Amino acid sequence: xxxxxxxxxxxxxVALLIAILLLLPLPLTWLERKxxxxxxxxMGPMRVGWHGLLQPVADGVKLLTKEDHIPAxxxxxxxxxxxxLALAPPFVVFVAIPFGESxxxxxxxxxxxxxxxxxxxxxxxxxxxxxxxxVIFGGWAANSKYAVLGSLRTCAQMISYExxxxxxxxxxxxLAQSMxxxxxxxxxxxxxxxxxxxxxxxxFFVAGLAEAQRIPFDLAxxxxxxxxxxxTEYSGIRFAFFMVSEYAIMLLTSVLAVILFFxxxxxxxxxxxxxxxxxxxxxxxxxxxxxxxFTFPRYRYDQLMAIGWKVLLPLSMANxxxxxxxxx
Amino acid sequence: MxxxxxxTGIWIGWAFFADLTNALALTFGYMFSRPVTMQYPDKEKWxxxxxxxxxxxxxxxxxxxxxxxxxxxxxxxxxxxxxxxxPYEDEKGNRHPAxxxxxxxxxxxxxxxxxxxxxxxxxxxxxxxxSSFSSADLVVGRDDLLGKPGKATTGGGVVAAxxxxxxxxxxxxxxxxxxxxxxxxxxx
Numbered sequence: 001x002x003x004x005x006x007x008x009x010x011x012x013x014v015a016l017l018i019a020i021l022l023l024l025p026l027p028l029t030w031l032e033r034k035x036x037x038x039x040x041x042x043m044g045p046m047r048v049g050w051h052g053l054l055q056p057v058a059d060g061v062k063l064l065t066k067e068d069h070i071p072a073x074x075x076x077x078x079x080x081x082x083x084x085l086a087l088a089p090p091f092v093v094f095v096a097i098p099f100g101e102s103x104x105x106x107x108x109x110x111x112x113x114x115x116x117x118x119x120x121x122x123x124x125x126x127x128x129x130x131x132x133x134x135v136i137f138g139g140w141a142a143n144s145k146y147a148v149l150g151s152l153r154t155c156a157q158m159i160s161y162e163x164x165x166x167x168x169x170x171x172x173x174x175l176a177q178s179m180x181x182x183x184x185x186x187x188x189x190x191x192x193x194x195x196x197x198x199x200x201x202x203x204f205f206v207a208g209l210a211e212a213q214r215i216p217f218d219l220a221x222x223x224x225x226x227x228x229x230x231x232t233e234y235s236g237i238r239f240a241f242f243m244v245s246e247y248a249i250m251l252l253t254s255v256l257a258v259i260l261f262f263x264x265x266x267x268x269x270x271x272x273x274x275x276x277x278x279x280x281x282x283x284x285x286x287x288x289x290x291x292x293x294f295t296f297p298r299y300r301y302d303q304l305m306a307i308g309w310k311v312l313l314p315l316s317m318a319n320x321x322x323x324x325x326x327x328x
Numbered sequence: 329m330x331x332x333x334x335x336t337g338i339w340i341g342w343a344f345f346a347d348l349t350n351a352l353a354l355t356f357g358y359m360f361s362r363p364v365t366m367q368y369p370d371k372e373k374w375x376x377x378x379x380x381x382x383x384x385x386x387x388x389x390x391x392x393x394x395x396x397x398x399x400x401x402x403x404x405x406x407x408x409x410x411x412x413x414x415p416y417e418d419e420k421g422n423r424h425p426a427x428x429x430x431x432x433x434x435x436x437x438x439x440x441x442x443x444x445x446x447x448x449x450x451x452x453x454x455x456x457x458x459s460s461f462s463s464a465d466l467v468v469g470r471d472d473l474l475g476k477p478g479k480a481t482t483g484g485g486v487v488a489a490x491x492x493x494x495x496x497x498x499x500x501x502x503x504x505x506x507x508x509x510x511x512x513x514x515x516x
Contacts, residue, residue, distance in 0.1 A: 035359065038358070038359045038360075039358050039359050040358070041358060041361060041364045043363045043367070046367065291355065291356065294355060295354075295355040296348070
């Protein structure tokens with residue numbers, strides 16, 4: 001009986017996570033367009049619903065009813081596989097993400113995470129690496145020069161930025177003496193990691209921007225010079241998959257930044273519920289992502305490589321050495 | 329010495345991304361500035377200036393008689409040949425247009441007809457909402473031209489407006505002059 005309850009609980013949590021992750025892009029697209037509009041002294045969507053609130057629903061209906069086009073010369077199997085490969089990993093990663101300690105409902109303690117892995121951080125980085133395949137397959141299978149160029153760029157960008165990102169979090173792991181995300185948050189109960197690891201956070205955040213393929217590192221899409229990059233040939237629901245994946249990764253990067261460097265659900269000064277603290281911090285980082293998008297232009301390809309290898313990598317290495325020396 | 333200081337300042341700024349921070353502060357400031365959008369068909373409407381050249385209209389004199397003497401000077405000067413006038417003589421022996429048609433689809437709104445008119449009978453008014461699905465509807469006759477709105481008296485502003493395609497456009501002015509649209513554009 002207990003096994004059934006535990007299993008049911010896990011299934012319920014997974015279903016809830018999937019539902020939230022699938023639905024969250026709707027308000028996020030609205031927010032992104034609104035913020036974009038106001039930064040550019042426009043109003044953003046205004047006509048569908050109150051202040052355009054129903055605009056994402058209209059867009060969703062439009063995407064679902066559009067023709068799902070596959071180019072004649074495309075590799076059909078890879079073309080169909082790529083959106084799924086891009087969509088699944090960000091969803092899988094959230095299994096390892098803790099959103100809080102636990103709450104008691106009807107006398108039973110319910111933990112606010114699906115599983116507490118002792119190598120949670122490693123799992124996150126390993127699974128999120130698979131997401132690159134979606135982008136590369138998508139670009140390759142479409143058999144279009146823009147898509148191939150976009151996915152080639154992405155390939156190089158992902159590999160060069162995953163390395164400093166991995167090094168940047170090592171400092172956090174050294175401080176917490178654990179790779180479990182739960183332990184990392186618990187270790188920040190008094191002082192957040194950002195105090196000890198400002199350089200680590202900087203490297204992590206810049207690399208995270210590149211991983212999420214957001215401006216100023218959105219060379220994979222590069223509307224201006226590549227059409228739409230790797231998803232040039234995608235339309236309809238498959239294109240929506242790529243969009244949802246992009247928002248999920250943006251969310252994931254924000255969540256990771258909060259967990260690793262900003263104390264997770266540990267509050268400061270104002271006593272709010274832990275989950276609310278967590279959500280507020282994540283919302284702030286999501287806002288920063290959007291804010292960056294409408295402030296900075298895109299980096300050139302050689303600049304991107306120079307930042308990755310000549311700035312971020314040495315910085316993250318130096319961060320590890322200094323953390324190690326100070327720790328000894 | 330001060331130049332060297334300036335240089336170090338620039339380098340320190342560069343190391344701490346002073347330029348990027350400036351950009352972020354600027355966009356953040358803009359986010360809370362008032363949008364310059366004119367929500368045209370839904371909520372707001374532009375009032376033309378008094379010199380605006382919109383849809384033509386024909387004037388009447390004090391007795392209510394049409395001012396036009398059908399001299400056809402406007403038709404002659406029109407660069408795109410869009411005015412057609414056919415005169416007639418009434419019982420008092422005055423010349424008036426029996427037919428006065430302007431093809432709005434061809435008109436380029438130069439206002440030369442207004443300049444050429446010796447009787448001050450034709451002018452370009454403030455109406456600018458006369459798009460149509462059929463170009464045949466854009467040929468406007470004498471009686472329609474007599475009913476068109478004249479020149480704007482105030483103008484150059486945005487007023488609250490509701491678009492009613494059945495009748496004319498209803499203009500609901502909250503401030504008589506409209507507000508100054510340019511006031512809301514930030515300059516540094």
